[in-house]
Every structure is written in structure tokens, then in C-alpha cells.
Amino acid sequence: MRSSASVSRSRTSRNRVVRNRVVVSTLACALVAGVTAGCGSSGGSSASSSGTIHILVYGDTGNTVEKQIVDTFNKTSKVKAVLDTIPGANYQQKLQTIINTPQAPDVFFNWGGGSIAPFVKAGLLMPLDSFIAADPQLKSDFLPSVFNTAVIDGKAYGVPMRGTQPVLLFDNKKVLADAGITPPATWDQLIADVQTLKAKGKTPIALGGGDQWPTLMWFEYLYDRVAGPGLFAKALGGDPSAWASADSQKALGMLKQLVDAGAFGSNFDSVKFTDGGSPALLAKGKAAFELMGSWEYATEKAANPDFTKNELGYSNFPTVSGGTGDPNDVVGNTNNFYSVLKNTKHPDAVAQFLKLMYSDEFVKAQLGIGNLPTTTNTQQFLSTSTDPAYDTFQYNLVKQAPSFQLSWDQAYPPAATTAMHQAVQQFMDGKMDAAAFIKAMQGLPTS
Amino acid sequence: MTSLTATLAAAVERRRAVRSGVGATRPGLAWAVPATLFFTLFAIVPLVLVAVLSFTGWNGIGSPQWTGLANWTALWHDPVMLKSLWLSALLTTLGVVVQTPISILLGVWAAGHQRNRAVLLAIYFVPLLLSATAVSVLWRALLDPNFGIPSEAGWLFGDGNLLGTQSGSIGVLAFVGAWQWTPLHTLIYQGGARAVPQVLYQAAAIDGAGTVRQFFHITLPQLRNTIITSMVLMVVGGLTTFDTVLILTQGGPGTDTTISAYYMYQQGFLSFDFGGASAIALVLVVIATLVSLVMVRLTGYDKMNSTAEGL
Incomplete structure (x- = not known):
């Protein structure tokens, strides 16, 4: 199972009983969605007209950080960000059913590589090249071996947003x-x-x-x-x-x-x-x-x-x-990524939101819940992590790696x-x- | 089909009733509207959509592309599909063969009035109260080769590689299915056995028939309709088995327990090939319909002759 594998990889056995129960119940939902294509979006009503951008993430314990970052963003932005979550193992399946509908989010969580390639092929995603041209840090502040996972046909389609x-x-x-x-x-x-x-x-x-x-x-x-x-x-x-x-x-x-x-x-x-x-x-x-x-x-x-x-x-x-x-x-798994829908009505707000992914606040919050971010400023905060020795080992491993091969089943x-x-x-x-x-x-x- | 006959029979009854002046308020067609609407919306419409989808290529993004017979020719040449049909048939047969004798014996025993019967029965019915998912998770843990039952009983399980071999995993699926569903069929047989007229046993006892003879010559023949009911349920349940496979084996090792229903799920919701999955779904619909028709015909279920004639 692709997405449940990736999920169980990141969220492990703590949730396994819950997960199994959810698999079955979400399946019923997905069966209906297969026919009506209208299942799973939590409140994605015309994201743009009301001056909001919808951020869709995989629902689990890591959401505390995503919530915190959204709150930080909303303090200064006129366009408000709304965090939607899809709990359970079938994230990829549900994403697939809503991504080409009016319920589609503006920004969504993914695993890079093969998990977004079909969307890129279908012309649904926005290349981030113009964002990067306006703010080079959106690329240069991330470890290259990680950032490259979401580069498809030479164009960047994602910004790392969790841990490696x-x-x-x-x-x-x-x-x-x-x-x-x-x-x-x-x-x-x-x-x-x-x-x-x-x-x-x-x-x-x-x-x-x-x-x-x-x-x-x-x-x-x-x-x-x-x-x-x-x-x-x-x-x-x-x-x-x-x-x-x-x-x-x-x-x-x-x-x-x-x-x-x-x-x-x-x-x-x-x-x-x-x-x-x-x-x-x-x-x-x-x-x-x-x-x-x-x-x-x-x-x-x-x-x-x-x-x-x-x-x-x-x-x-x-x-x-x-x-x-x-x-x-x-x-x-190099990292998880935020990708942007081509149809978003507020690309400028999205660009501002993505900038938070290399902020000090983001790095500290991720380290606080045990994730290891892949930004260049991560190094200076490693001593504050819950397991500094382990995180330092990993960080150096990833930083020194000439190549970070994305898991084949994700690629x-x-x-x-x-x-x-x-x-x-x-x-x-x-x-x-x-x-x-x-x-x-x-x-x-x-x- | 059976419901049709039943409706017809009911209609005839009603007409008679009206003629004789009893129950003058006969329900109109409007009474059938909610059920008909519900059935059309959630059974007929999806079925038609699936039939249409089976001639298209669709990964869930964008609109389906018409591909003609491509899915069907691919399915025809797909060794996994053929294998999955055999596996479905095998698991269904195993279910019937394992569960029927056990539940008949338990049910007939439960129909009696022995001491402690109620207490024991309550324990037997516990599996029925658990969801299939919970049952599968439970057995998955119990059968862990390193920390579960197999690690303590090496003489029986060897290295405990139950879910790593085809015979082992099929055995586990059949066993867990039986563990979960035997109580239901026991309940059905208990009801059936209770309905057998006591006079038959009394007459047989006078003629000198012992317990075993009474069982084979009175109980079993009298349970004929009950057996048919129970078997129909088992076959339908067997063909639609899904959750135990999803949790216990995920179709593995390799494709060794990929039954048709799971294969459909795999193609549709893991590989996002909704066209191919729809074709598998249609094959399943056709086969299930044929099997039920044949069963109804062969067993005389549609006539439902009483076993109490002449009493």
C-alpha cells in the first residue's frame, strides 16, 4: 500500500489500530467518492472568493506545527490561510479524487516524486520557478538532495515542509x-x-x-x-x-x-x-x-x-x-512537500506562506515534535532537539549525501x-x- | 428473484383479502417509492456508471478517456485475474466446508436444554460481536511468528511462517473466517433445530432409533431449508470477503491470496486504474448473480417446500 506505507513509515505503530479501523471506514467513503467525486474535502468551498487559501495536509500529530505556522501567517496576511486535514491512511486516494474539482486546495502536502508526477502531467500544478526567482531563499535555504525530490522535468514543484x-x-x-x-x-x-x-x-x-x-x-x-x-x-x-x-x-x-x-x-x-x-x-x-x-x-x-x-x-x-x-x-523519504495548484487565486499569498518553511520558528517547532527539517538553518538549532546526537547524525548524513534516493515506491x-x-x-x-x-x-x- | 415471487404471492394474497372485504386499505405503489429510489440511486446508477467506466481509462484526475475494449482484453489476458477467481472460489468453498458441519453440530446441540448451555453459548457468540477488522487485527497479533502462538507451539507451526506461504495464508483466512462466522450459522441452525416437531423424535425413539440415527434421519432432513439459507449466506459472504484479506495478508505473499474483491480494490484505489477496476467489479457482479441463480435453482430455494408436510 503506497500511501499507507508512507504513512505508517512516518507515524509508526502508535496509530496502527486506529489506522486499520480508519482504512475500512475511509474505504467506504472512497467508494462513494469514486462515483460522485465529492468526498473528503473538509470545507473547501470556493477557496478564493472569500480571500482565503486552503492548505491541505495529512492529518496526524504533526499538525500542531502546521497549525502554528498557519496562525503565524494569518497574523500578518490579509489573505487568510485555512488548514484542512485528511486523517487516516488514504490521503493519496482522497487527494486524487478532489484535486481536479472545485474542492481542490490551494496548497497541499505530498511526498514529492511519483506522488505529484501524475498531477504535473495533468497540468494541475504551478511550477515554483517564479516564486524562487522573486525569493531565491525558497530554494537555496534547503538541502539540495532533498529539494530535488520535487523537481520534475527541471522545474521545482514543491517546498519541503516536514522532516527528513x-x-x-x-x-x-x-x-x-x-x-x-x-x-x-x-x-x-x-x-x-x-x-x-x-x-x-x-x-x-x-x-x-x-x-x-x-x-x-x-x-x-x-x-x-x-x-x-x-x-x-x-x-x-x-x-x-x-x-x-x-x-x-x-x-x-x-x-x-x-x-x-x-x-x-x-x-x-x-x-x-x-x-x-x-x-x-x-x-x-x-x-x-x-x-x-x-x-x-x-x-x-x-x-x-x-x-x-x-x-x-x-x-x-x-x-x-x-x-x-x-x-x-x-x-x-527525503521530506514531505507543499505543492501549489495552478488554479490558486492568491499566488502572492501562497508565496508568502511558503517562505515560512525555512523560518527559525518552523525549524524549532519541527525539532520540538521530533521531526528533522532540511533547511540550512536547521544546524544551529540541533542542540535544542529532543535527541541531539541522533538528529545531528541524521542531519550530517543527509547534508553530506551526494545523492538522496527517494524510495522507489514513492519515485x-x-x-x-x-x-x-x-x-x-x-x-x-x-x-x-x-x-x-x-x-x-x-x-x-x-x- | 425470490423477493419477486414473494411480492407476487403477497399481491395475490392482498387481492384475495380485498375481495373478501378484509383489509380494505391496500398499500399503493407509493409505498415502494422510497425503497425503489434508494435502490436506484445507490445500486442501479453506480452499476451503470461502473459498466461505462469499464470501457474507459481513468486515474481519478481529469475526465475518463474512452478506450473501448482495452480494459477487457487486458483482463482476459491477466493471469492474476484468473488466479483471483480461483482463490475466491477456493476460499468460499473452504468456508462452506469448514463452517457447515461445525455450525450444524453446535446449533443442534444448542437447541437442546442441557445444563450450562446458555453460558457456553454466550461465550461462543462473542466473535460475532466483534467487527471483522478487529478480529483480523487480533489474529494478526496472535499469529505473529516470533511473539504469538506459533512461537510457543513450534511442534505444530514449524518456523511460524503462516502468512509467508500460500497454503498457510489461505489456511489462516479460512480459519479466521470460520472463527468469526460460525456463531452466526450456529444461531441459524439452533433456530432451525428448535422448529423440528418433537413428535418425530418421540416416534423414532419408540421405534428404537438412537441419537445418531435420529440426527441423520430426522434432524438433518428437517434442516434442509436451514442448510440452504445458511449456505447461501456463506457463499455470498465468501465472494465478498475483503476486510480479512486487507488486514491479514494484503493479498500476499505476492499475489497468493489476491481474491477478486481485493484485486478490484488494488487496481482501483492503490493503482488508480478505475477503468480496469470497474471491469473486475462487473465480472464479480456477473459471477455472483450467476452463482445465486444456480444455487436457488439447484436447491429449490425458490419453491421453499415445507419440511413439515404431512405432520
Whole structure:
């Protein structure tokens, strides 16, 4: 599930029961919306005539900051901003049903990349080039590797508006110490660690295969380490031969080697991250590593505070000898973005609103709720964050990264997500060989 | 169809009643207007719209593009669609095969007057009070391979990879479905068994028939219409199963539990291919209609002959 994956990624297991309930109820709503195209907008009546702009965001605990920023904006602006939220996991689905209707917002939350590409193609979004020309800080105050996620066909379509979520290799320090190992710096070391840990009776790596997207993270990092970001960019650009290249075959071979070595145990497809299964494996010391987005920290902190404080370690993904990718590259969710509808009646007010996304107030408020903003002024406030060491590690990682690869399932358009997830899962559990996987990836729609 | 026969029969009754002077205030056509409007608006109109959509390409943005038969030819060559139909049929059959014997036995037992029966029954009915979503979330947690039941019962579950294999996940879906729905059918059978005239048992007892013989020669034949009712409900429920799949397996591993209803959801609301999803929906409508027609014909449900004739 695309949007629920991204959601569960950012909001983790705290909301999982609620989420599941919401999935079903929103589905009913969405079914109706599919026919009548009139569901889900919370009060979007003719946004413009009354001198307001509507800001649509994904509804969750992060809304406190969005509310605060809107209030700040309304203090000085004649055109008032109204914050609308869509709660629940089906944000993308509902957005899709209202974006081309009179209920459409002026500004909306998204994940960049493939989540807005169909809207850009349909001519619904406003390129932000003129805003940036008038105020260069709208671009220069953000980390480039993040900002580029919402650049489509050379034009900027989004401004980062929450926190970055790079994928890190988390570990249980105690399990590693008991086995006499340290976080692996190289792939070969990781393979050796897997053997050591297996001999100790541990599952070397926890994997929530049932969710499918955690499995995808292994592909994303290995492809980047082996071939650099170019291979995926080529494939996404519409050249399917990239998937059949020697580098692609090499990455798949290495993954296979890892699975066959028993790195993930044998029942990983019955385990999920979203219901707390794989984080518990790590926290309870049954597994030594988990490759997960930076929200793993918040998930573990909520479920196992003592473990998080004393034993949760993290490191960058190991390097691959002979690989052409930069060892400093990261993958994950670069950030969330605000994009602007072409139809907005108040572009000047929107431009003013977007400027707040690199303000000191914004950065401090985001750090206060545990998000890590990607503005250049973030650095000076890192000491005020709830977990300075962790946030500094992440910030430097993202800042130094020559390339920040957006998660494949976010980079491809939504139409590709299901088939991609299935292929990834089936390659991992051995139902697909490399040739079948390559064929499946080549069959994905890229636009 | 059955409702039609029922309406006709009712109409005949009413005409007789009018003729004989009883109940002179016969309800006019106006009485049917609210229901008809409701049904037209929420069943017929969407159905027609879906039929139209199935000939278009539409991702929810902009207006649908006419693509002729493209969705239908794609569906015809789609291995996942064929597989999903088989899976739907398999899950439905499993549901009937597993639930029917259990609920008949439980229902017949519950129709008696044993001690503690009411207390035990109250416990049996608990699953019925929970929403399918809650039930699925509950079992998902209970079946966790590392922290749930499988981790404590390795001799039975092996490595606990229940939801990582096709047979395992189908088994889980059938089991959870049975756990949730058996109480409902037990209730139906309890009512049916209570309605069996006691004289039959008394006569059989005099003739020397034991409990087992009474069950097979009196209870089961007398429950014929109840069995049909219960099976129709099971088949309809099986074909429209969705929530358990959504939460327990999400159609996985791979496409191994992608039943037709879930496949439709996937195409429509995850991949935003509303045209293709509409085509799947229509296939489901046609199949469900055919299945109910065949069942009604084969079982004589439309005639509903009484099992109490000659008593």
C-alpha cells in the first residue's frame, strides 16, 4: 500500500489500530467518492472568493506545527490561510479524487516524486520557478538532495515542509557486544556478521516482509551502492534496459546471497513492521539489525524507551567493494512537500506562506515534535532537539549525501506500487528468480 | 428473484383479502417509492456508471478517456485475474466446508436444554460481536511468528511462517473466517433445530432409533431449508470477503491470496486504474448473480417446500 506505507513509515505503530479501523471506514467513503467525486474535502468551498487559501495536509500529530505556522501567517496576511486535514491512511486516494474539482486546495502536502508526477502531467500544478526567482531563499535555504525530490522535468514543484526520513541500519548494541561484533562497514563484514549471529542462535536481521516496503529498502540501498543513483534514474526515465544491466544482476545476486545465508530467518514474510513485529525482534534481542527509516527511533522510543536510550545503535548502510555508488549516498523519504495548484487565486499569498518553511520558528517547532527539517538553518538549532546526537547524525548524513534516493515506491507513479512490492517480496522469498524480477520491473509503468 | 415471487404471492394474497372485504386499505405503489429510489440511486446508477467506466481509462484526475475494449482484453489476458477467481472460489468453498458441519453440530446441540448451555453459548457468540477488522487485527497479533502462538507451539507451526506461504495464508483466512462466522450459522441452525416437531423424535425413539440415527434421519432432513439459507449466506459472504484479506495478508505473499474483491480494490484505489477496476467489479457482479441463480435453482430455494408436510 503506497500511501499507507508512507504513512505508517512516518507515524509508526502508535496509530496502527486506529489506522486499520480508519482504512475500512475511509474505504467506504472512497467508494462513494469514486462515483460522485465529492468526498473528503473538509470545507473547501470556493477557496478564493472569500480571500482565503486552503492548505491541505495529512492529518496526524504533526499538525500542531502546521497549525502554528498557519496562525503565524494569518497574523500578518490579509489573505487568510485555512488548514484542512485528511486523517487516516488514504490521503493519496482522497487527494486524487478532489484535486481536479472545485474542492481542490490551494496548497497541499505530498511526498514529492511519483506522488505529484501524475498531477504535473495533468497540468494541475504551478511550477515554483517564479516564486524562487522573486525569493531565491525558497530554494537555496534547503538541502539540495532533498529539494530535488520535487523537481520534475527541471522545474521545482514543491517546498519541503516536514522532516527528513533517511533509511539507516539500526542495531541492538547488546546483541552485537555479546557476539563480539560492531556495526558492519562493508558488505563482506555484514555477511560475516550474519554467520556469527546465526551461530549464536539469533535472527541476524529483522525484516517486516509482510509490509513489503521494508524489503524494498534492501533493494534501494544495494542498487545505489553497486551502481550509483544513475541506474534507477535511467529505469525511471523509461529505459527498461537498466534493469537487465550487469550491475542490476550483481545487486540481485548479492541480495540472494544474503537471503540464502539466512540473514532474515525463514519467516520474515509473516512479520510486519506496522504491527510492531519487527521492531520488537530488535528490541527484545531476538535480532541484531534492522534496516528501517529514521522513524524507527520514535517507534522504539514509544514501545521500548529503555532499550532506545541504552541499546539502540544506528549506522549508515555498509559499503560495497567494487560498487560505483558513493558510500555516502542515502535512500529513504527525503521530506514531505507543499505543492501549489495552478488554479490558486492568491499566488502572492501562497508565496508568502511558503517562505515560512525555512523560518527559525518552523525549524524549532519541527525539532520540538521530533521531526528533522532540511533547511540550512536547521544546524544551529540541533542542540535544542529532543535527541541531539541522533538528529545531528541524521542531519550530517543527509547534508553530506551526494545523492538522496527517494524510495522507489514513492519515485514511481502510484500505478506501479503494487506490482513493484509484489515483485520485491517474491524475489526475496524465492518465488521469482532474477530474470523474472527484472521482467516484472521492466513492466512497471513509469509515467 | 425470490423477493419477486414473494411480492407476487403477497399481491395475490392482498387481492384475495380485498375481495373478501378484509383489509380494505391496500398499500399503493407509493409505498415502494422510497425503497425503489434508494435502490436506484445507490445500486442501479453506480452499476451503470461502473459498466461505462469499464470501457474507459481513468486515474481519478481529469475526465475518463474512452478506450473501448482495452480494459477487457487486458483482463482476459491477466493471469492474476484468473488466479483471483480461483482463490475466491477456493476460499468460499473452504468456508462452506469448514463452517457447515461445525455450525450444524453446535446449533443442534444448542437447541437442546442441557445444563450450562446458555453460558457456553454466550461465550461462543462473542466473535460475532466483534467487527471483522478487529478480529483480523487480533489474529494478526496472535499469529505473529516470533511473539504469538506459533512461537510457543513450534511442534505444530514449524518456523511460524503462516502468512509467508500460500497454503498457510489461505489456511489462516479460512480459519479466521470460520472463527468469526460460525456463531452466526450456529444461531441459524439452533433456530432451525428448535422448529423440528418433537413428535418425530418421540416416534423414532419408540421405534428404537438412537441419537445418531435420529440426527441423520430426522434432524438433518428437517434442516434442509436451514442448510440452504445458511449456505447461501456463506457463499455470498465468501465472494465478498475483503476486510480479512486487507488486514491479514494484503493479498500476499505476492499475489497468493489476491481474491477478486481485493484485486478490484488494488487496481482501483492503490493503482488508480478505475477503468480496469470497474471491469473486475462487473465480472464479480456477473459471477455472483450467476452463482445465486444456480444455487436457488439447484436447491429449490425458490419453491421453499415445507419440511413439515404431512405432520
